[in-house]
């Protein structure tokens with residue numbers, strides 16, 4: 001299965017509630033477009049557009065917006081919500097546009113989930129006009145006060161594993177590696193801007209409810225029932241301890257990356 005096929009399945013399932021689950025993407029989409037600062041009328045391609053967090057911010061600046069996504073459901077919802085956006089089901093790895101078609105290419109929280117981000121950045125470079133801009137966001141989550149949860153998941157689900165067998169430079173996409181890939185794809189004037197957005201949970205159960213649709217359910221379902229129950233109990237104790245020491249806060253953040261295709 002290609003990364004686009006896998007994404008299409010995963011994101012089709014959550015398309016209808018995507019921006020409720022990930023409520024912060026709307027704000028981050030606006031910030032990304034502000035950083036790119038396209039002129040009115042600029043041709044903008046938003047890759048992995050989802051429900052349009054970035055694309056609608058470009059539309060609001062009177063840009064001509066094309067949006068692509070591997071998930072048909074995302075594109076269906078996006079084009080129904082924003083008929084002025086030209087939406088297509090398409091793989092970021094094979095952009096069906098001529099060279100030099102866009103003044104700005106954006107991708108909000110997409111490059112880190114692509115199987116081959118270097119290839120997609122090559123495609124991005126190809127479809128940009130000389131002097132054009134690419135603007136990307138990358139999610140950065142520090143363990144911070146959730147060290148107890150990190151330790152608990154290691155205990156129940158095992159370590160991440162495999163890091164030592166990965167080819168050099170092929171680990172999870174972090175800010176430095178992304179900037180390196182941008183430079184490798186031929187971009188210059190690579191800059192980045194960190195954005196912090198801590199997310200607070202009202203109760204231990206709210207933290208559980210937040211995490212379950214984000215992969216925790218699948219992981220817990222793989223455990224024998226008694227281990228699954230033990231994990232849930234230990235999770236709630238850990239979250240209660242966190243609550244009694246202050247607040248239950250997730251240290252989410254992002255980096256906004258901008259670069260230029262030389263003219």
Ligand SMILES: C[S@@+](CC[C@H](N)C(=O)[O-])C[C@H]1O[C@@H](n2cnc3c(N)ncnc32)[C@H](O)[C@@H]1O
Pocket residue numbers: 003004007008011012025026029047048049050051052053054068069070071074090091092093107108109110113114
């Ligand atoms: C985390 S969501 C981000 C959505 C939106 N950009 C935002 O900021 O809210 C990632 C999106 O990328 C899409 N995607 C994943 N892999 C893709 C690929 N290979 N080609 C095109 N889109 C892809 C997913 O379907 C999903 O809509």
